[in-house]
Amino acid sequence: MSAVEYEPVIGLEIHIQLATATKMFCGCALSFGEPPNTHTCPVCLGLPGSLPVANARAVHFGLVIGLALGSELAPRSIFHRKNYFYPDLPKGYQISQYDLPLCRGGRLGEVRIHRVHLEEDAAKLVHVGASGRIHGSDASVVDFNRGGTPLAEIVTEPDLRSAEAAGEWLRLLRTTMRVLGVSDVNMEEGSLRCDANISLRPAGSEELGVKTELKNMNSFRFIERGIRAELARQEAILQAGERVQQETLHFDPASERITSLRSKEEAHDYRYFPEPDLVPVAIDAAMLSAARAALPELPAARAERFERELGLSADSAHLLAFRAELGDYFEAALCAAVDPAPPAQALANWISGDLLARLTGGETVTDAGDMGGGGGGDPLSSRVEPQALAVLVGLVAAKRVSVGAGRQVLDRLVAEGGDPAAIVAAEGLAAIDGGDELSAIVAEALAAHPEAAANVRAGNAKAIGPIVGHVMRATKGRADGGEVTRLVHTQLGV
Amino acid sequence: MSAAAIVELSAASAVQELAAGRLSAAELFDAYRARAAADELNCFTWVAEGPPAAESGGALRGVPLAVKDLFCTAGVPSQSGSRILEGYRPPYTATVVARLAAAGAPLLGKTNQDEFAMGSSNENSAFGPVLNPWDRARVPGGSSGGSAAAVAAGLAPWALGTDTGGSIRQPAALCGIVGLKPTYGAVSRYGMIAFASSLDQAGPLTRDVTDAALLLRHMVGRDECDATSLGHPEEIALPSAESLSGVRFGVPEELTGEGIDPGVLDAFRGALARARELGAEILDVRLPHATHGLSAYYVLAPAEASSNLARFDGVRYGLRADGAEDLLELYTRTRHDGFGAEVRRRIMLGTYALSAGYYDAYYGRAQRVRTKIVGDFDAAFAEVDFILTPTSPTVAFPLGERTGDPWSMYISDFCTVPMSLAGIPAISIPCGLAGDGAGAQLPVGLQLAGPVFSENRLLDAAFALERALGFDGSRVRGGGSA
Amino acid sequence: MIDRDEVLHVARLARLKLDDGEVESMARELSGVLDHIAKIGELSLDDVPPTSHVVEVVGRLRPDEPRPCLPREVALEQAPSVSDGGFLVPSPQA
Ligand SMILES: [Mg+2]
Numbered sequence A: 001m002s003a004v005e006y007e008p009v010i011g012l013e014i015h016i017q018l019a020t021a022t023k024m025f026c027g028c029a030l031s032f033g034e035p036p037n038t039h040t041c042p043v044c045l046g047l048p049g050s051l052p053v054a055n056a057r058a059v060h061f062g063l064v065i066g067l068a069l070g071s072e073l074a075p076r077s078i079f080h081r082k083n084y085f086y087p088d089l090p091k092g093y094q095i096s097q098y099d100l101p102l103c104r105g106g107r108l109g110e111v112r113i114h115r116v117h118l119e120e121d122a123a124k125l126v127h128v129g130a131s132g133r134i135h136g137s138d139a140s141v142v143d144f145n146r147g148g149t150p151l152a153e154i155v156t157e158p159d160l161r162s163a164e165a166a167g168e169w170l171r172l173l174r175t176t177m178r179v180l181g182v183s184d185v186n187m188e189e190g191s192l193r194c195d196a197n198i199s200l201r202p203a204g205s206e207e208l209g210v211k212t213e214l215k216n217m218n219s220f221r222f223i224e225r226g227i228r229a230e231l232a233r234q235e236a237i238l239q240a241g242e243r244v245q246q247e248t249l250h251f252d253p254a255s256e257r258i259t260s261l262r263s264k265e266e267a268h269d270y271r272y273f274p275e276p277d278l279v280p281v282a283i284d285a286a287m288l289s290a291a292r293a294a295l296p297e298l299p300a301a302r303a304e305r306f307e308r309e310l311g312l313s314a315d316s317a318h319l320l321a322f323r324a325e326l327g328d329y330f331e332a333a334l335c336a337a338v339d340p341a342p343p344a345q346a347l348a349n350w351i352s353g354d355l356l357a358r359l360t361g362g363e364t365v366t367d368a369g370d371m372g373g374g375g376g377g378d379p380l381s382s383r384v385e386p387q388a389l390a391v392l393v394g395l396v397a398a399k400r401v402s403v404g405a406g407r408q409v410l411d412r413l414v415a416e417g418g419d420p421a422a423i424v425a426a427e428g429l430a431a432i433d434g435g436d437e438l439s440a441i442v443a444e445a446l447a448a449h450p451e452a453a454a455n456v457r458a459g460n461a462k463a464i465g466p467i468v469g470h471v472m473r474a475t476k477g478r479a480d481g482g483e484v485t486r487l488v489h490t491q492l493g494v
Numbered sequence B: 001m002s003a004a005a006i007v008e009l010s011a012a013s014a015v016q017e018l019a020a021g022r023l024s025a026a027e028l029f030d031a032y033r034a035r036a037a038a039d040e041l042n043c044f045t046w047v048a049e050g051p052p053a054a055e056s057g058g059a060l061r062g063v064p065l066a067v068k069d070l071f072c073t074a075g076v077p078s079q080s081g082s083r084i085l086e087g088y089r090p091p092y093t094a095t096v097v098a099r100l101a102a103a104g105a106p107l108l109g110k111t112n113q114d115e116f117a118m119g120s121s122n123e124n125s126a127f128g129p130v131l132n133p134w135d136r137a138r139v140p141g142g143s144s145g146g147s148a149a150a151v152a153a154g155l156a157p158w159a160l161g162t163d164t165g166g167s168i169r170q171p172a173a174l175c176g177i178v179g180l181k182p183t184y185g186a187v188s189r190y191g192m193i194a195f196a197s198s199l200d201q202a203g204p205l206t207r208d209v210t211d212a213a214l215l216l217r218h219m220v221g222r223d224e225c226d227a228t229s230l231g232h233p234e235e236i237a238l239p240s241a242e243s244l245s246g247v248r249f250g251v252p253e254e255l256t257g258e259g260i261d262p263g264v265l266d267a268f269r270g271a272l273a274r275a276r277e278l279g280a281e282i283l284d285v286r287l288p289h290a291t292h293g294l295s296a297y298y299v300l301a302p303a304e305a306s307s308n309l310a311r312f313d314g315v316r317y318g319l320r321a322d323g324a325e326d327l328l329e330l331y332t333r334t335r336h337d338g339f340g341a342e343v344r345r346r347i348m349l350g351t352y353a354l355s356a357g358y359y360d361a362y363y364g365r366a367q368r369v370r371t372k373i374v375g376d377f378d379a380a381f382a383e384v385d386f387i388l389t390p391t392s393p394t395v396a397f398p399l400g401e402r403t404g405d406p407w408s409m410y411i412s413d414f415c416t417v418p419m420s421l422a423g424i425p426a427i428s429i430p431c432g433l434a435g436d437g438a439g440a441q442l443p444v445g446l447q448l449a450g451p452v453f454s455e456n457r458l459l460d461a462a463f464a465l466e467r468a469l470g471f472d473g474s475r476v477r478g479g480g481s482a
Numbered sequence C: 001m002i003d004r005d006e007v008l009h010v011a012r013l014a015r016l017k018l019d020d021g022e023v024e025s026m027a028r029e030l031s032g033v034l035d036h037i038a039k040i041g042e043l044s045l046d047d048v049p050p051t052s053h054v055v056e057v058v059g060r061l062r063p064d065e066p067r068p069c070l071p072r073e074v075a076l077e078q079a080p081s082v083s084d085g086g087f088l089v090p091s092p093q094a
């Protein structure tokens, strides 16, 4: 009997911490690793009598996200209370949105968006182990610094069909949010968090299977691994003729194990009702035009423009557009107005190739998903000024500096920064043109490698290697490879 | 001025005496502080040692204020009548208390109340019941019972209360004083320990209508810390009307017939006759859904309360049960031990009404009844200027009489709840005495309700009626302390 | 109208411990109140919109400007149990 083929059906729920100055419902400044409970007030501590007031900028960011995703913006949306008890939830309810969210529908890439709503983040629970002051068992300490941070929750339709596709799409979402400037979207710091709803159905079926919810995976790698592990677990259950239980699960990346988060007796009953302490959010023309004005060019449009207006290859255009920091650097370099001007494609190649390899210690460009964004992968925070790279690529393109010498200059720029023209002059790295000096060195190389010279003369083009190598050594790489080959051929009479 | 003479001054008269230099702020404060400290009615849960060190200026300069326990007052116990908040001293002060302090009213003390404002008799306080100064074997009404009894007994010149379904008006009626529930949103709720957010509103409890207007004037205002606060479109004026000529009063049969004690109805009819003498027109109006007000209220208010009271979990403040083995036990025991029976009952009722499968039948329907009640009032106010009803179906009832059956207590708010659901202003003024069949003569309250933000007209009408009715509450003013 | 099991379920949702005797009396009292409330079931309300709030304003958004926070010792002052600058609780997972 052959096994049934199953198709994965995956939807994502993403929580994004918004980059406002203050919390969602109070004036506390957002916290970035300050000592516990130093960013609190009566509102975000849930003190008796305190009341929430919604942050205008968080609403603005919500609208910007909605516009970017092509969502329908609710002219009037309301906040609800989601009631449950947990020590990280000071009021015993989370203020969130329920049946009237800020944004509905939309699409990003191939994935449809179900809704986008605003809510407040929970506080942080730090496990402290056994404590003498808590009877019997383990204790935790609650830090309310994070509590009340504004969140946008983005819920997709179940349009993803593999773990890899989910990871890929999440990268696109992250870039989009970064370009929008609404969030730091840093998974390690928790400003982007992702839950996945996962189910399997017989291939070709239109019905949805029983889904499980995989909670709070905190890196792109874990998300893909977690989804893969859960798909495998569900498939094993189904192939054994059993049923998948609807439940909330946790993936432990260390052990690759999936465990149930909540016991079954804990029924979910959030008793949503309209938050009576807040009034509806109504979108007026001013808010809408402010959100439209804040809307930057999105990755897909940018890639299209790079191709159309700058003549970049599709791959280069996509790479630079979807890694916003590379695209920004590229455009800054292109605008630097240097003479000779670097061709756009050459500049793109230098950025995605030599420069990035030096900044990331050799990591390949397309697998940049797990990087936080700052640090190694971002050329704007390196010592290489966009203008400097533009000068260098311009010189190489004009053959005033050889490719090899250009790489040496780049090494210096990455290490110390500075002006490429000055480095070229100081180090004597200017290209040797096709004049007498290079002719003499080529002659010397032919003399030093008689065997290779004979092979080349006999028609073996590949035999030229040792001769060119000799010239490059002698010129410290300043010679242009093409010119050297031409001179070898001339002198050998080929 | 002698202490006895001081206590006979209304708050507005005290302001004048202070301004004229015939009375000092210290004399005034000390006279009331001494009486509040000797309180025999259990009105106060905390009494100030003295006036605030820094005396502020302002229109109310020097007239001490009693404040219901549930208003947060920085560094001062703010317990909302609950064991779960016993000894709780908040780090901030409620906006309305801060406004009144800025207007010059020093805090005299915090007054006893039904726990989390849930009750109509003050018997639900963790700090013991308040006694009615007219008859100490009877309740003062609730939930602002401490504030009402303190003002009636002359232990405070005036007081702040809160009204969710009648919690200012009903105790004012049962204690023979004036109580005003403003339009929802006129006064900030920031710093009021919440019972039911969409209904709670702070208001004055005073000896007369003029004092109510004076205190309200300094309470209203838009507060950026309360998104639902609106302030008031008009400055609150001191009332001056003598005639009711041209004023149309509507009497709804739904709230003035069945269920109202005969003695109360007699006093009510007497007040109508007075109104007619002053030139008012008395008309019949219909509030067809008013009789469903209590049902809607006892879904909506407990639902909101069940959520508002979830924050009392023994983690950040207040009581924590000892020796809990785990988090669940810590929650359930803390909340069992910290909340009284009525609060537990309403949390259960509200949780049930919001729970899966019941939301539409209870919460959803109650919200629709609320819409109907709002519509009833809109229609009525197209015909009349104000609606008149008795404030409470009965006079003050004996302690313990209604504690056995929740609904028998809940119907105390039968006449006041519809106005709360509609968010409209309503004032209770004393309109006479009535027996309850046992011979005692006890105050009866007359409720006047008007459209939203009609406070100035409402106060004027109440003022004219107050003068015509000539109720004398001075008899119990000496009675609150030894 | 509300039975023992429902009372226990609701008590669990509300995080209220009820002793055995209290379950019975709670069921009785809630049923009594619910009987009265049930009257609104008789009204025809199909086309009536719900009112969550009588306040007819919208927006009321707060400018995104920081306000002073509470000093930590004030934030922790009223807590029943404090450790490491935070509020000490039994671990939820325990
Ligand atoms: Mg969420």
Ligand SMILES: [Zn+2]
Pocket (backbone or CB within 6 Å): A023, A026, A027, A028, A039, A040, A041, A042, A043, A044, A045, A148
């Ligand atoms: Zn805060």
